[in-house]
Amino acid sequence: MEKFEKLTGIAAPMPLVNIDTDMIIPKQFLKTIKRSGLGVHAFAEMRYDQEGNENPDFVLNKPAYRESKIIVAGDNFGCGSSREHAPWALADFGIKCVISTSFADIFFNNCFKNGILPIVLPQEDIDKLMDDAERGANAVVTVDLENQVITGPDGGEVKFEVDAFKKHCLLNGLDDIGLTMEKAPAIEAFEATASQARPWV
Amino acid sequence: MSPKTLYDKIWDAHLVDEQADGTCLLYIDRHLVHEVTSPQAFEGLRLTHRKVHAPDKTIAVPDHNVPTTQGRENPEQMTEDSRIQVQALDTNAKEFGIHYYPVSDVRQGIVHIVGPEQGWTLPGMTVVCGDSHTATHGAFGALAHGIGTSEVEHVLATQTLIQKKSKNMKVEITGKLKPGVTAKDITLAVIGKTGTAGGTGYVIEYCGEAIRDLSMEGRMTVCNMAIEGGARAGLIAPDETTFEYVKGRPHAPKGAQWETALEWWKTLYSDDDAQWDKVVTLKGEEIEPVVTWGTSPEDVLPIGATVPAPEDFEGGKVEAARRSLDYMGLKPGTPLSEIKIDAVFIGSCTNGRIEDLREVAKVVKGKKVAEGVRAMIVPGSGLVRAQAEEEGLADIFAEAGFEWRLAGCSMCLAMNPDQLAPGERCASTSNRNFEGRQGYKGRTHLMSPAMAAAAAVTGHLTDVRELS
Ligand code: SF4
Numbered sequence: 001m002e003k004f005e006k007l008t009g010i011a012a013p014m015p016l017v018n019i020d021t022d023m024i025i026p027k028q029f030l031k032t033i034k035r036s037g038l039g040v041h042a043f044a045e046m047r048y049d050q051e052g053n054e055n056p057d058f059v060l061n062k063p064a065y066r067e068s069k070i071i072v073a074g075d076n077f078g079c080g081s082s083r084e085h086a087p088w089a090l091a092d093f094g095i096k097c098v099i100s101t102s103f104a105d106i107f108f109n110n111c112f113k114n115g116i117l118p119i120v121l122p123q124e125d126i127d128k129l130m131d132d133a134e135r136g137a138n139a140v141v142t143v144d145l146e147n148q149v150i151t152g153p154d155g156g157e158v159k160f161e162v163d164a165f166k167k168h169c170l171l172n173g174l175d176d177i178g179l180t181m182e183k184a185p186a187i188e189a190f191e192a193t194a195s196q197a198r199p200w201v
Numbered sequence: 202m203s204p205k206t207l208y209d210k211i212w213d214a215h216l217v218d219e220q221a222d223g224t225c226l227l228y229i230d231r232h233l234v235h236e237v238t239s240p241q242a243f244e245g246l247r248l249t250h251r252k253v254h255a256p257d258k259t260i261a262v263p264d265h266n267v268p269t270t271q272g273r274e275n276p277e278q279m280t281e282d283s284r285i286q287v288q289a290l291d292t293n294a295k296e297f298g299i300h301y302y303p304v305s306d307v308r309q310g311i312v313h314i315v316g317p318e319q320g321w322t323l324p325g326m327t328v329v330c331g332d333s334h335t336a337t338h339g340a341f342g343a344l345a346h347g348i349g350t351s352e353v354e355h356v357l358a359t360q361t362l363i364q365k366k367s368k369n370m371k372v373e374i375t376g377k378l379k380p381g382v383t384a385k386d387i388t389l390a391v392i393g394k395t396g397t398a399g400g401t402g403y404v405i406e407y408c409g410e411a412i413r414d415l416s417m418e419g420r421m422t423v424c425n426m427a428i429e430g431g432a433r434a435g436l437i438a439p440d441e442t443t444f445e446y447v448k449g450r451p452h453a454p455k456g457a458q459w460e461t462a463l464e465w466w467k468t469l470y471s472d473d474d475a476q477w478d479k480v481v482t483l484k485g486e487e488i489e490p491v492v493t494w495g496t497s498p499e500d501v502l503p504i505g506a507t508v509p510a511p512e513d514f515e516g517g518k519v520e521a522a523r524r525s526l527d528y529m530g531l532k533p534g535t536p537l538s539e540i541k542i543d544a545v546f547i548g549s550c551t552n553g554r555i556e557d558l559r560e561v562a563k564v565v566k567g568k569k570v571a572e573g574v575r576a577m578i579v580p581g582s583g584l585v586r587a588q589a590e591e592e593g594l595a596d597i598f599a600e601a602g603f604e605w606r607l608a609g610c611s612m613c614l615a616m617n618p619d620q621l622a623p624g625e626r627c628a629s630t631s632n633r634n635f636e637g638r639q640g641y642k643g644r645t646h647l648m649s650p651a652m653a654a655a656a657a658v659t660g661h662l663t664d665v666r667e668l669s
Contacts, residue, residue: 015517015520017517017518017521018397018497018521020633020635022633022635022637022638023635023636023637027615027616027637027638030237030616031237031280031282031285031286031616033240033241033244033286034241034244035241035350045636045637045641050623050641074521075398075517076397076398076401076431079397079398080333081333081347082238082331082332082333082335082347082348082349083349084238084241087349102398102401103401104398104401104431105401105402105433106333106346106348106433109349109352110349110350110351113349113351113352114351163222163365164222165220165222165224176355177249177251177354177355177358177359180226180355180358180359180361181358183217183226183361184359186218186226187217187226187228187254187359187360190228191228191360194228197465198325199458200323200454200459200461200462201230201258201323201326
């Protein structure tokens with residue numbers, strides 16, 4: 001996994017609440033056996049019309065936001081399915097950070113496995129960042145994971161919280177399967193005890 | 202000993218390791234796998250030369266993509282990309298030596314119906330699947346939740362999952378349900394009350410008389426949609442209804458092991474003085490048959506209500522409601538029962554079980570699907586289908602003019618050819634009414650099987666209690 005240390009880029013405003021995983025990546029694009037190449041399909045049904053032409057009103061189609069690396073979103077971003085295709089599509093598009101008041105649980109977890117940092121902030125901070133994000137090409141925001149600070153275009157700072165273990169994995173680009181396999185003795189010990197206690201499992 | 206919730210008890214029984222910051226390693230008893238979210242995980246194992254840690258605890262079945270029409274063993278029936286996914290699952294199941302139910306097997310069906318049906322899902326277990334509706338299995342008092350593909354790979358490789366403990370939420374449904382009100386109405390009514398983010402960060406335990414009175418099928422319907430309420434998992438404490446359902450299933454314990462298991466299962470309940478981080482209570486008698494009007498499962502109203510206006514809401518929801526109404530082609534103030542439909546979909550892991558089909562049959566027996574309505578029934582598994590045929594339900598459906606399909610996810614998410622056309626409106630027993638969920642620009646109203654059946658025969662959303 002790619003390391004996430006400091007990210008500077010355009011933040012796109014998506015104030016809509018409940019942006020679900022079907023919006024982020026519609027199901028017709030789940031029929032892939034790969035992880036890559038989904039960026040062109042991100043937000044497909046909002047981004048393109050039925051003939052595949054770009055909808056000029058959709059934020060990521062506007063010239064200022066085509067290279068966005070950050071999304072500032074309405075409440076409950078990523079609700080819906082467990083599809084990891086959602087963060088795959090975002091990452092492939094170039095989005096490395098999503099900021100909202102709340103996220104759906106599975107989506108939130110999936111982000112960390114794919115080098116995307118989801119940040120939860122209170123409404124007043126989101127309002128401020130949403131204003132910043134409305135500034136088009138000037139909506140340049142820096143997210144510093146090490147110091148847990150977001151810096152807006154005017155130099156204003158917002159602190160954020162992040163789970164220590166997830167931060168560690170993201171900063172170092174660690175694969176957590178490898179980390180867990182180091183605990184093989186504990187897993188085996190658990191299995192030995194459990195097979196006595198609950199032999200039917 | 203400090204009092205515990207059911208969630209606490211199952212959690213503690215599966216804890217392999219806990220770090221100082223609360224990051225835990227949880228042992229997984231059952232891992233269910235389907236074709237859409239697993240290929241990249243198996244590929245990951247191959248690339249890193251890892252094996253499946255516990256193949257005998259891993260069960261695979263294709264469901265999302267498979268056609269539901271006759272002759273589907275013929276791969277020509279699938280689009281190329283679907284065929285590649287299903288064939289990848291065939292190959293992976295064989296190569297990694299896991300349990301597998303291919304489409305040619307009568308036991309094939311939606312993964313969340315097959316697990317319980319075969320006795321893979323048992324009380325007190327931890328169950329995961331690369332699918333958010335894994336919450337379904339919580340009906341057995343099993344801690345069951347959806348995971349992403351990276352986590353699928355993690356479970357395949359280690360049989361564990363890295364987790365932090367969620368908070369405990371109690372949802373109590375007191376009293377009795379009125380006639381015509383079902384498990385689906387309960388679960389939708391709860392989401393209508395708490396919102397789709399109300400359960401975020403929680404594991405919900407459903408309890409109360411109305412829940413106790415439900416069959417296992419009904420309990421699965423309730424837990425299935427815990428995820429629509431934002432919760433990672435839903436739980437119902439196991440009781441005699443649960444044990445009765447589980448007993449004799451192919452993979453349930455037998456003989457002396459059954460007795461040992463039963464002894465432990467009977468300890469799986471929340472202690473009286475257990476602490477809850479959040480409590481929600483609904484009165485069973487006050488729950489009405491409900492339908493959704495918008496594009497979020499929280500957009501729930503009793504069938505007697507009218508379509509709301511964006512101004513009825515606050516904050517970001519005003520814009521979301523405006524967008525929903527526009528997408529759904531609905532005008533504020535329209536009585537819900539006047540909304541005409543083009544299609545009916547009965548099925549999915551929410552409502553594709555035998556009891557659901559019996560309810561539909563009760564409503565449509567001797568009636569006809571309304572002129573111009575396309576109505577489809579897709580049983581949740583091959584065994585549900587066989588049982589419905591044996592009970593004569595299939596004949597009732599055929600006489601009424603329903604299409605009677607083979608098992609799969611079908612128009613719940615429309616990854617196979619079963620889809621709505623743009624603008625088509627559907628009365629659906631599935632769980633999600635998101636934009637495009639049942640087909641590009643398709644419009645979905647969620648409801649119970651009885652309500653969907655009523656809509657099928659009248660051609661518009663209908664209070665099933667008003668049908669003679
Ligand atoms: S029936 Fe629908 S919700 Fe259930 S597993 Fe299939 S696609 Fe998902």
